[in-house]
Amino acid sequence: MFRLKSYSKPLFIVLLFVLMCTGAKAQTQAYCDSIIQKAKEATAGKDYVKSLELLATARTIAEKRNWHKQLFWAINYTGSNYIHMMDYGEALNYCLEAYNLSVKELGPEFEMIMLNNIAIIYTADKNYKKAREYxxxxxxxxxxxxxxxxxIYLINLGNIENILNNPKKARQYIQEAMPNLRQYWPQSIVAAEMIIAEADLLEGDTAFAREKAQNLLKQTDDVEFNDISVPLHEIIAKSYFKEGNYALAAETALGTINKNTNLETRRRIYELLADINFKSGAYPNTVRYKDSLISIDNKLNEIKNGRLFENNRVKFEMQNYKNQVAAEEEKAAMERKIVYSLFAIIIAMVTVTVLIFRQKKLIAERNQRITALELEQEKKDNLLLEKRYKENASLSLQEQERLKNEIEARNRKLSARALYLSDRNQLIEDIITSLAKKPKLSKDLTLASQIKNLKEHLRNDGEWDNFITHFEEVNHGFLVRLKTLHPTLTPNDIRFLAYIYMNLSVKEIASILNITIEACRKRKDRMAAKMDLPENIALYDYISTI
Known part of the structure; x- marks a missing residue:
């Protein structure tokens, strides 16, 4: 039997203390900073869930130890994640929280960072007046x-003033910024001069604005550093447009759009191209670029909808993560209480306890591996089932859409046929009426015979029978279901309801049935009453569900 040596007791007491502290890493400020750095890297890789989890961990550590700088950066970068996910409301909440922390604990340098970030959020949300305020x-x-x-802040102010069409104010800000930029930010001078060129353009000095933009484009390194190649080309294109040189304006704009895949940028260029072609009278191109605008707007809406779903998913997972952390902390607290209460017994039984823990660890690891494998397999199975479900749903929707379109097309043909017959019968009736008013013509026996034939033709319901046959082929079973639900309906009622089902207007139905529009409306109300429909249900809405 294994025996403990006498000198081992103090050692095991130390080991027990170490075991009690496992899981609590050396949570220094450097460790907290490393977590924040990993979160930034996860954000750069668009893994926002991981980034938010790391930042939540860093925030918890910083709050417990009252580390204001680490807490500030954890909150700030949390807001940055929501900016990337286009959830500006959530981002603004975190930025305001970080700003309040900076005012209370950190000072002006950190206040400026958050004021600028809040302004960036408002700019992204196109709330330019609020952006200017911050x-x-x-x-x-x-x-x-x-x-x-x-x-840098003066450049931001100048840019906002140009957006708000205040070029004089923008120019003043840039002139004030130049000494500071030359001393500290020489690479940003090209961005400041671009704002001056935009101000020139807004004030109508198009040639000077274009010349300045063309010269700035030659400073390739600084232009690339500030990422302003596209705005400079836009200034050049707009200057030609304002001068009425639509060919060069369109050429410059097209050259710009071919170099950029950003949807917001492409939308601006397409809008400019549509305006250029409209002014130059190239209306087919105008329509084409307007269609491109619609297409981009649809893509942007799809992206925003997708981001909305992703944001909700991230929030759900973050809440789940917080719940897990809280549960683990509660569990850890309970375990510490148990450890303290059993401390004396554990010292006496430390050897047995170590063996038991080792065995439990092996079993737990084995169970964990088995569980992980089972979860992985279940995940794969779920993904496969989800893929098959989506494929089947897609095929089903396509088939439903095809059948719906086919029925609508046939109903349109039937509607056109019915209207054609109505117009033709009306024409025949008008001719008969006109001829009947001329006494001399009524004495002509041949003509009288032809008029009689025409009247017989008007009374012939063969066309209606033919129409009903085609209607049943297109809307299979509708008339049978209608008669079953409402056996008191007459053939004329069914005919009237068939036209309603085809979504013909009151005017069109009145024309087909050769009655007034007011009579058609009253008949529609009588039909609803005859079918015992509630007042809040329209006749068309009801029969379209039969």
Missing amino acids: YQKAYDTAKEEKYKSLG
Whole structure:
């Protein structure tokens, strides 16, 4: 039997203390910073769930230890994740929380960061007046504290003023920014000069704006660093457009769109091309670019809808993650209580306990591996079933859509046929009426015989029988179901309801039946009453469900 040596007791007491502290890593500020860095990398890889989980962990650590900077960055980058996911409302909540923390604990440098981030959110959401308000606050803080980032905030203000069509104000901001940019941010000077060129364009100095934009494009390294190649080409295209040189305007815009795949950018260029072609009288091209705008808007809506679903999924998973963390913390607290209460007994039985824990660990690892394999297989099976379900659903929807379109097309043909017959009969009746008013013609026996034949033709219901036959082929079983549900309906009632089912207007039905529009409306009301329909249900809505 295994025996403990006497000198082992103090060692096991130390080991027990170490075991009690496992799971609590050396949570230094450097460790917390490393978690935040991993979260930033996950955001760059668009793995927002992982990033938010890491930031939630970092935030918990920072809050427990009162580390304000780490807490600030954890909250700030959480908001950044929601910006990437286009959930601007959630992003704004986190940015405001980080801003309040910076005001209370960290000072002006961190306040400016959050004011600028809040302004960026409002800019992305196209709330430019609110964006200007927060850029102004960031600028005021930088100016008061004499920070070297002053020039960057002035560039942001100048850009917003141009967007709000205040070119003079934009020019003033850029002139104020230039000394700071030359000293600290020389690579950003090209962005500031681009804003001046935009101001020139807004003020009508198109030639000067174009020349400046063309010169700026030659500074390729700085243009690429600031990612402003497309806006510069837009300035050039708009200058030609304002001068009435539509050919060069269209050529410049087309050259720009072929170099960029960003949907928002392509939308702006297509809108400009549509305006250019409309002004130049190239209406087919105008329609084509308007169609491209519609297509891009549809894609953007699809992306936003997809992002909305993804955001909700992320929030759900984050809540689930928080619940798991809370449960684990509660479990850990309970385990600590048990450990403290049984501390004396564990010292005496430490050897047995170690063996039991080792055995449990082996069993747990084995069970974990088995569970992981089972979960992985279940996941694969679920994915396969989901794929098959989507394929079957897609095929079913396509078939339903095809049948629906085919029925609608045939009903349109029937409607056209019915209207044609109505117009033809009306024409015959008008001719008979006109001839009957002329006494001399009524003495002509041959003509009188022809008029009689025409009247007999008008009374012939063969066309209606033929129409009913075709109607049944297109809308199989509708008339049978209608008669079964409402056996009191007369043939004329069924004829009237068939036209309603084909979604003909009151005017069209009145024309077919050779009655007034008002009489047709009254008959429609009588039919609803005869079929005992509630007042809140329209006749067409009811019969379209039969």
